[in-house]
Structure formats: C-alpha cells, structure tokens
Amino acid sequence: MVYSQVEIAEWQREYPVLKNVLNLKPVFWTNPNFKGINEASLPITRDDIEAAEELWQRFAPFIEKEFPDTHETHGVLESPLRPIPHMQARRLPAVEGSLYLKCDNELPIAGSIKARGGIYEVLQHAEKLALDAGILKKSDDYAVFSSERFKTFFNQYSIGVGSTGNLGLSIGIMSAKLGFDVSVYMSEDAKRWKKDLLREKGAHVLEYKGDFGKAIAAGREETNANPKGYFVDDEDSKHLFLGYSVAALRLEKQLQEQNIPVDAEHPLFFYLPCGVGGSPGGLTFGLKQIFGDHAHCFFVEPTHSPSVLIGLATGEMDHVSVQDFGIDNKTEADGMAVGRPSKFATPITDQLVSGIYTIDDDELYRLLSMLADSEDIWLEPSATSGITGPEHVLEYCRDQEIAMDQVTHVAWATGGALVPKNDMETFYEKGKQLN
Numbered sequence: 001m002v003y004s005q006v007e008i009a010e011w012q013r014e015y016p017v018l019k020n021v022l023n024l025k026p027v028f029w030t031n032p033n034f035k036g037i038n039e040a041s042l043p044i045t046r047d048d049i050e051a052a053e054e055l056w057q058r059f060a061p062f063i064e065k066e067f068p069d070t071h072e073t074h075g076v077l078e079s080p081l082r083p084i085p086h087m088q089a090r091r092l093p094a095v096e097g098s099l100y101l102k103c104d105n106e107l108p109i110a111g112s113i114k115a116r117g118g119i120y121e122v123l124q125h126a127e128k129l130a131l132d133a134g135i136l137k138k139s140d141d142y143a144v145f146s147s148e149r150f151k152t153f154f155n156q157y158s159i160g161v162g163s164t165g166n167l168g169l170s171i172g173i174m175s176a177k178l179g180f181d182v183s184v185y186m187s188e189d190a191k192r193w194k195k196d197l198l199r200e201k202g203a204h205v206l207e208y209k210g211d212f213g214k215a216i217a218a219g220r221e222e223t224n225a226n227p228k229g230y231f232v233d234d235e236d237s238k239h240l241f242l243g244y245s246v247a248a249l250r251l252e253k254q255l256q257e258q259n260i261p262v263d264a265e266h267p268l269f270f271y272l273p274c275g276v277g278g279s280p281g282g283l284t285f286g287l288k289q290i291f292g293d294h295a296h297c298f299f300v301e302p303t304h305s306p307s308v309l310i311g312l313a314t315g316e317m318d319h320v321s322v323q324d325f326g327i328d329n330k331t332e333a334d335g336m337a338v339g340r341p342s343k344f345a346t347p348i349t350d351q352l353v354s355g356i357y358t359i360d361d362d363e364l365y366r367l368l369s370m371l372a373d374s375e376d377i378w379l380e381p382s383a384t385s386g387i388t389g390p391e392h393v394l395e396y397c398r399d400q401e402i403a404m405d406q407v408t409h410v411a412w413a414t415g416g417a418l419v420p421k422n423d424m425e426t427f428y429e430k431g432k433q434l435n
C-alpha cells in the first residue's frame with residue numbers, strides 16, 4: 001500500500017511531525033504516549049531478563065571453548081563503557097553532563113550489538129532442541145555443545161534469517177559453529193564483505209533483488225516449509241528482544257564499578273540506534289526494569305528510514321512502512337535500514353521511549369571521522385548516530401526540570417569491529433571531507 005498525495009496530506013494534518021519527516025529533514029519527536037515504568041503494561045517482566053542471563057551463563061563454557069576472543073571473559077559477551085571527553089569537547093562543547101560510549105562495536109564474535117540478540121536466540125533454540133531430545137540437562141556442563149555428537153544432532157536442523165548484514169553475521173556464525181544448516185537471506189545490495197565472511201564461516205547466503213523486506217519474506221517462507229527449520233524473525237521476535245535486554249543488568253555493574261551515581265538527581269540518558277526497533281526496544285525495556293524512570297531512552301533513526309518514528313507517531317505500529325509514505329529506505333547506515341518496525345517491540349517501545357530523533361547520512365560520516373580522530377574509536381556509520389543525542393534533549397530536560405549538568409549521557413555504539421580496513425578507510429575519508 002502506498003498512500004496517495006491526498007492521504008499523505010491528511011496524515012500530515014493529523015500528525016504535524018510528519019511534514020519534516022516526509023521531507024527527509026532531521027526531526028526530534030517526544031512521545032505523547034510515554035508511560036512511567038509502573039504504569040506501563042508489558043508482556044514480559046524482569047524475571048524474563050534474569051532467566052535470559054542464566055541461559056547466557058549456562059552457555060559460557062561452550063562459548064569460551066569455541067571462541068578464543070572470549071577467553072579473557074570466560075565466555076561472557078560484554079563490552080566496555082568508556083567516557084569520550086575529547087569527542088564531547090569537540091562535537092558537543094555546549095552540552096552539560098558527561099558523555100559515555102557503550103562500546104558494543106567491541107563485542108566478541110559478531111562485532112556488533114547483534115552478538116546480544118542474535119546469538120541469544122540461536123542458543124535458546126539449540127538448548128530447547130537438546131532438552132526436548134533428552135540429550136541435555138540444564139545442570140550439564142554446556143561445553144558438551146562442542147562435541148561431535150551434538151554437532152551431528154544439530155546438523156539435521158536448519159536455521160534461517162533475513163538480514164541487512166549484522167544480524168545475519170551473528171546468527172550465521174553461531175549457528176554454523178553449533179552444527180546447524182544455516183541460511184541467511186539478504187538484499188542484493190547488502191555489504192559484500194558481510195556475505196563473504198558468512199560463506200567463509202559455513203553459512204548459505206541467498207541474495208534478493210529490491211528491498212530487504214522481500215528477503216525476509218522469502219526466508220520466512222522457505223525456512224518454515226521445512227518441519228525442522230527455525231526462522232529468526234527480526235520483525236517479530238521475543239527472543240532477540242530478551243537477548244538485548246540482558247545488557248541492562250551488566251551495565252548496572254559497570255556503572256557501580258565506575259562510581260557513576262544513578263538516582264533522580266543523576267539520571268541516565270540513553271541514545272539508541274534503531275532499525276526494526278528490536279535492539280533499542282530490548283535495551284529500553286531492560287534499562288527501565290533496572291533503573292526505573294531514572295533511565296530516559298531515546299531512539300535515533302536515519303532520515304531515510306524513520307520506521308519506528310512513523311509507526312509510533314501515527315499509532316499504526318507495524319502496519320505501516322516508510323515506503324507507504326514515499327520514503328525510499330536508502331541509507332548507508334545498513335544496521336538501521338529497515339522500513340517496517342517490529343511487531344513485538346513496537347507496542348512496548350510505545351510506552352517506554354521518551355523520544356526519537358532522525359539523522360542524515362552525512363552527519364554519520366562526520367561523527368565517524370571525528371570520533372576516530374578524537375578518541376581513536378572506530379565505528380560503522382550506524383553506530384555513531386547516538387553521539388549527537390545530548391544536543392536534542394535540552395528542551396526535554398527543561399520540561400522535566402532535570403539539571404543537565406548532572407546527567408550521564410550514554411551513546412550506544414552498536415557496531416564496527418568486523419568492518420574491513422579498506423571499507424573503514426573509505427568511511428573515514430568521506431567523513432574527513434565533510435568535516
């Protein structure tokens with residue numbers, strides 16, 4: 001369905017933010033449906049996060065054994081929280097409070113935030129299959145997942161996923177390691193190196209012309225046609241969501257270790273890059289469970305892919321896509337290039353997110369080069385988008401009577417470690433020219 005000019009004009013009359021959104025202008029939108037954590041009605045609870053963390057712990061011996069880059073943390077996939085004072089001084093000199101970067105670009109195995117959601121979903125599926133088959137007890141040492149016996153067992157099952165890139169990498173790498181027959185459905189214009197890496201790891205890569213939505217639809221159909229197939233559905237997944245939410249438990253410890261206070265006078269502001277809305281939704285859910293309303297969460301989307309913003313602003317949720325409104329969904333931020341919001345995550349986000357801003361591709365490159373120069377931290381374009389968050393929330397802080405100099409701002413850096421050197425140099429040069 002693509003709306004006519006008359007229909008679009010009606011939408012814009014009803015929801016004025018859509019004027020700039022449809023003209024591809026950067027906007028800041030505050031959420032009129034926001035509910036405090038105690039008023040929100042949610043389909044999952046803090047117990048679900050704790051249960052997800054326990055699953056991660058059970059699998060740690062297997063992960064440690066199979067992935068050398070997790071030896072140091074004994075199989076726990078976590079990333080550092082780093083202050084970025086030089087970047088703050090350069091890019092946001094007028095902003096008060098302290099700016100931190102949550103460096104999920106450094107997450108082992110997948111080099112992106114998908115190491116949380118994607119890998120979690122594969123692990124919970126593998127565990128369920130093994131428990132159901134009677135070859136595993138939850139009290140076993142999960143290093144047994146490395147055995148030939150287990151790999152042969154999983155080889156009869158297939159896993160499919162539709163991905164613009166990073167989700168496919170996380171699912172493909174972990175599924176292949178466990179022995180699954182794994183297929184990743186991608187749009188033809190997905191990054192070449194991501195496809196090559198997946199094939200090298202033993203995944204099948206299937207390419208589809210046109211929009212990414214087609215790749216997901218084909219993947220869902222083909223995978224589900226096999227009775228032993230399991231489709232990881234980025235458009236509607238509770239497991240991905242829970243995998244992401246665990247980050248909040250871990251962050252609580254990191255803040256304590258760094259003596260960063262969190263209370264009504266010292267709130268936390270999070271700026272979360274958003275594609276389908278699963279990772280920022282899962283993080284927001286987790287952060288609100290742990291920090292209550294001392295955590296203020298904002299999403300950021302590309303001006304060419306404002307899918308969650310349109311879904312929330314119109315109240316249509318996953319029933320509308322950016323293409324319905326004549327927006328092309330074309331952006332260099334491939335981690336965020338999703339035209340339709342998640343069915344599972346969006347109704348939760350609707351209650352918990354404080355606001356959303358949009359950002360131009362050029363700005364992503366500028367931030368990328370500036371961060372490399374000022375902090376020697378190298379991100380992929382999508383992952384830089386949270387850094388400008390603090391400059392959007394001045395009015396929000398005034399309205400809520402929050403003293404900005406006491407705020408801890410956390411930009412969530414969602415990916416970058418696996419980007420090949422040549423590609424990264426091209427990104428960097430592009431940003432240099434724009435700065």
Ligand SMILES: *Cc1c(COP(=O)(O)O)cnc(C)c1O
Nearest residue numbers: 166275276277278279335414415
């Ligand atoms: C996937 C991804 C996002 C957004 O996550 P969604 O679950 O799609 O909203 C942001 N940045 C990067 C680098 C990603 O890979």
